[in-house]
Amino acid sequence: MTSTERRSQIQSVLSTSQSPISASQLARRFGVSRQTIVGDVSLLRAGGEAIVATIRGYEYQHKAVHEVVLVCRHFPNDSADEMRRIVEAGGVIEDVVVDHPLYGQLKANLQVRDIGDVNLFIAKMKRQNAHLLSELTDGVHMHTIAYDTPAQLRAIQASLREAGYLYEDHE
Structure with a gap:
């Protein structure tokens, strides 16, 4: 899997998840280091994705009322x-x-x-x-x-x- 494909998969996983997912969990899922996931998420954010880091892991930002x-x-x-x-x-x-x-x-x-x-x-x-x-x-x-x-x-x-x-x- 290329890094572009992995970022697309990360985006998909986070957008469908009902709860935050840690960088370590994503690293295990994709067979890469935690730091690689942190970099991937940074690149996704730089590309405009509304991903936030919470105490429990990454998730898409929720819009409050x-x-x-x-x-x-x-x-x-x-x-x-x-x-x-x-x-x-x-x-x-x-x-x-x-x-x-x-x-x-x-x-x-x-x-x-x-x-x-x-x-x-x-x-x-x-x-x-x-x-x-x-x-x-x-x-x-x-x-x-x-x-x-x-x-x-x-x-x-x-x-x-x-x-x-x-x-x-x-x-």
């Missing part, structure tokens, strides 16, 4: 609570963005949909001794949140506000 960008601020040890509040109120945390003084906007796709994703993210962060992007900006960060109804958005905002995580103008 509604999206909002919320500005939050908290300490690193509050991350699990912030994420839990958002997903329990019905939101999907699509990404995190920080405004870095040197690099400008830094963005990471998250696609955190449920408590399982929250737990997986936090466990992976601890296992890898990783740092949050918000640590670069004194805890200030933005999330694009997908939601279905205005009531969900109000619940998300109220929960974040109650915890003191929602960064708002208090003038």
Whole structure:
């Protein structure tokens, strides 16, 4: 199989999958290295494919009914609570963005949909001794949140506000 054929097959597999597929799973399926799959997906993205990397693997980006960008601020040890509040109120945390003084906007796709994703993210962060992007900006960060109804958005905002995580103008 040529690399072009493999990328076409990857595209087909991802477009028909009901759940994310890891680079390792795709590598086993196609008999190549994980890094080859990462490169293939990068080339597919560069070609315009709406493939996102999630905590559970690659998938095609889902279009939400509604999206909002919320500005939050908290300490690193509050991350699990912030994420839990958002997903329990019905939101999907699509990404995190920080405004870095040197690099400008830094963005990471998250696609955190449920408590399982929250737990997986936090466990992976601890296992890898990783740092949050918000640590670069004194805890200030933005999330694009997908939601279905205005009531969900109000619940998300109220929960974040109650915890003191929602960064708002208090003038």
